[in-house]
Amino acid sequence: MRYIQSIQDPRYTGSNRCMPCTIVNSVIGILLAAIVAVESLYLAGGVLGIAAVAIGLRGYLIPGTPTLTQRYMPERVLRWFGKQPTTTESNSHSSGKVANLDTEDILVSENVLRVCDDGADLCLTDRARTHWNDEIESFEGMTASAVSFMLPRVDARSSVSLEEDQTGVNLTCDETWVGHWPSEAALVADVTGAIMLDAHVSMWDEYNARERAQLLTGLRLFVPKCPTTGSAVSMSETAVPSCCSSRQVVALTCAEGETLLEQEIQS
Numbered sequence: 001m002r003y004i005q006s007i008q009d010p011r012y013t014g015s016n017r018c019m020p021c022t023i024v025n026s027v028i029g030i031l032l033a034a035i036v037a038v039e040s041l042y043l044a045g046g047v048l049g050i051a052a053v054a055i056g057l058r059g060y061l062i063p064g065t066p067t068l069t070q071r072y073m074p075e076r077v078l079r080w081f082g083k084q085p086t087t088t089e090s091n092s093h094s095s096g097k098v099a100n101l102d103t104e105d106i107l108v109s110e111n112v113l114r115v116c117d118d119g120a121d122l123c124l125t126d127r128a129r130t131h132w133n134d135e136i137e138s139f140e141g142m143t144a145s146a147v148s149f150m151l152p153r154v155d156a157r158s159s160v161s162l163e164e165d166q167t168g169v170n171l172t173c174d175e176t177w178v179g180h181w182p183s184e185a186a187l188v189a190d191v192t193g194a195i196m197l198d199a200h201v202s203m204w205d206e207y208n209a210r211e212r213a214q215l216l217t218g219l220r221l222f223v224p225k226c227p228t229t230g231s232a233v234s235m236s237e238t239a240v241p242s243c244c245s246s247r248q249v250v251a252l253t254c255a256e257g258e259t260l261l262e263q264e265i266q267s
Contacts (some may be wrong), residue, residue, distance in 0.1 A: 018059065025061040026051070101211055103218035110201045113222065124222045128200060135192040136227045142191070144173065150194035150216065151178060151209050162187070168259075179213075183258040188227035190216040220261050226254035233260060 029051025037044035054061045104122060107113040116123040124132070139146070144158040154160070154173050163170045168182040181187040193216050198204050207215070226233055235252050252261040 021059060022055060025055050029055065029061050101214050103215055106201070106215065107219065112197065112200050112219070122222070124224065128196060129224050131199065132192060132196045133224050135195050136188070136225065139188060139192055139227070142171070142187070146191050146195065147171070147173065149198050150191050150212060152212070153209065154178070182262065183260065185226055185228040185254055185258040186220065186260045189220050189223045189260060192227060193219050193223070217261070221252060223260060226256070226258065228258065229254060229256055231255035
C-alpha cells in the first residue's frame with residue numbers, strides 16, 4: 001500500500017484527473033499493445049496491464065503528458081471535455097434565468113460605487129464603505145438569517161453549515177448544498193455585502209439568487225478589508241495551472257493568503 005501511495009500522483013488523479021490526458025494515453029497504450037500483439041499476445045496483455053496501472057495511478061502513461069497537453073491541446077478539444085478555462089466563481093446553484101446584469105451600472109446608479117478621484121477607476125461610496133465595514137465588524141457567524149440576504153430562498157429558521165475542502169468552502173442549508181466559495185473570507189464578504197446592498201439597492205428584493213450572485217461577485221472587488229481577519233487586501237496577476245491548461249487571472253487576496261476572488265483575464 002505504501003509503495004502504491006509513493007508512486008501515485010494526486011495532481012492528476014481522483015478529482016484532478018484530466019480526461020483528455022487519460023483518453024489520449026489510453027489510446028496510446030492500446031496501440032502499443034496491438035503492435036506487441038503481433039509478436040506475442042502474452043506480452044501485449046502485459047503492456048496493456050502496465051499502461052492501465054500507470055494511467056490509473058499517475059494519470060498518464062507518457063512522461064510529460066500534462067505539460068504537453070497544456071501546451072499543444074487545442075481549445076476546441078478542451079471544450080469537448082469541459083476543460084476550457086473559466087472563472088473560479090461558483091457561488092449559487094439556484095434555478096432561474098441566467099444573470100445578465102450590468103453590475104457596474106447598477107452599483108453606480110444605486111450610489112454604492114462612484115468614480116474614484118483619479119477619474120479612472122471605481123471606488124465604494126463613503127456611505128457604502130461605512131455600512132459594509134460596520135457589517136463586517138459586527139458579523140458574529142454564519143446564520144440562516146444572514147445568508148437569507150444573499151440567497152432569497154433560504155428560510156431564516158434553517159440550519160446552515162460550512163464544509164471546507166481543498167478548493168474552498170461549501171455552504172449547506174438544511175443539509176442541501178447551496179454554493180461554493182474560494183474561502184470563508186469570500187463567503188463572509190458576500191453575506192455582509194448582501195446585507196449592505198439590501199439597504200442600498202432599491203430592487204434587491206426582486207433579484208433572484210443568480211442575479212444577486214453576479215452583483216456580489218462584482219462588489220467583492222471593492223471589499224474594504226479582509227472580512228475574517230480585518231487585514232488589508234491586495235490584487236495581483238498570476239497564472240493558475242490546471243491539468244490541461246493554464247490561465248491568467250487577477251487574484252484578490254487577504255494578507256494572510258485567503259483568496260477572495262479570482263477573475264480570468266480575457267485575451
